[in-house]
Amino acid sequence: MSWRAAWGSAAAATAAAISWIVSMASTVRVTPSAGKCKICTVKTYGDYCPIAMGAEAIGDRWTPLVLRELMVGATRFSDIHRGVPRMSRTLLAQRLKQLERSGIIERREGPTYHLTPAGQELEPVVFGLGDWAKRWLLGDPTEDQLDGAHMMWRVSRGLVDDELPTRRTVVQFDFPTARRGRTVWLVLDPAGSTVCERDEGFEADLHVTADLSEFQRVWAGRSTWDAAIRSGHVTLDGPRPLVRAFPRWFALSHFVSRPC
Numbered sequence: 001m002s003w004r005a006a007w008g009s010a011a012a013a014t015a016a017a018i019s020w021i022v023s024m025a026s027t028v029r030v031t032p033s034a035g036k037c038k039i040c041t042v043k044t045y046g047d048y049c050p051i052a053m054g055a056e057a058i059g060d061r062w063t064p065l066v067l068r069e070l071m072v073g074a075t076r077f078s079d080i081h082r083g084v085p086r087m088s089r090t091l092l093a094q095r096l097k098q099l100e101r102s103g104i105i106e107r108r109e110g111p112t113y114h115l116t117p118a119g120q121e122l123e124p125v126v127f128g129l130g131d132w133a134k135r136w137l138l139g140d141p142t143e144d145q146l147d148g149a150h151m152m153w154r155v156s157r158g159l160v161d162d163e164l165p166t167r168r169t170v171v172q173f174d175f176p177t178a179r180r181g182r183t184v185w186l187v188l189d190p191a192g193s194t195v196c197e198r199d200e201g202f203e204a205d206l207h208v209t210a211d212l213s214e215f216q217r218v219w220a221g222r223s224t225w226d227a228a229i230r231s232g233h234v235t236l237d238g239p240r241p242l243v244r245a246f247p248r249w250f251a252l253s254h255f256v257s258r259p260c
Helices: 003-027 050-058 063-071 077-083 089-101 123-136 148-156 212-219 225-230 240-249
Strands: 105-108 112-115 169-174 183-188 194-196 206-210 234-237
Touching: 050 063, 063 077, 063 089, 063 112, 063 123, 077 089, 077 148, 089 105, 148 183, 148 194, 148 212, 206 212, 206 240, 212 225, 212 234, 225 234, 225 240, 234 240
Parallel strands: 169 206
Antiparallel strands: 105 112, 169 183, 183 194, 206 234
C-alpha cells in the first residue's frame, strides 16, 4: 500500500474519532448549569477547540485504558486495576476521581464505578483508536508485553459460558517465556470463574503449556488454536474431553470481529 493510501485511511479514521468527540461536546448534558462536561485537569492546551478539550478530558496516560476496562464491564476498583496492572493504585484512584469530576463516570455505593451517558458516548472513540492501531501498529507481541497473568485476566473476560464444563474445573497454565505470570490458574466454575496468580491448593484438571507470544497471537486473531497446537507452541495434558473442548471455551479479542 502506498504512503498516500495509508495516509488517507489513517486520516479518515482520525476524522471519525474527532467527529465523535465533537458530537459528545455538543450533546452531552451532565452539569445542570452549563449543560456540558466539566474538564478538570491541571494541564490545559489553552486552545478553544473541541479536539483540544477532548484530549484534556481523556488524553492523560492510562486514562483510555481505564475507560476500556469500564467499557468491557469492570466496575470495582480491584477489577479495573487488574486490567491495568502496571498502573499504580494511587494513580488509578486519581484518574477515577478526575473522570468523575469531568462527568464521564459516576461512583456508586460499594463503591463501584460506572460510565455516565457522556462516558458511554466515548466507546466508539476508544475502540475506534484500537481499530486504527490494529490496522497500522499491531504486530506480534514484544518481550515487554509477555505477561501471562494479565493475558489470562483479559482472556477470562471473554469466556464462552455455554461451552464451559458444568462442574468446577481448574486449568493450570505454564508460560515458560513470560516475563511475569509464568504460572497462572484459571478456575472455571458455574458460579463464577476467576484467575489466580497463586496456587490455592486446587488440583489441576488440565495442564496447558504455551509459548505466551503464540498464545497472544491466537487471542488477537493472528493465529489459530489448531495451528498453535499442531506446531507444539501450545500443549494440553489432561482428560480427552477437556482437551477437545478447550479451544471452544474462549472468545477471541474484541477487535478480531471488528472491521478495520
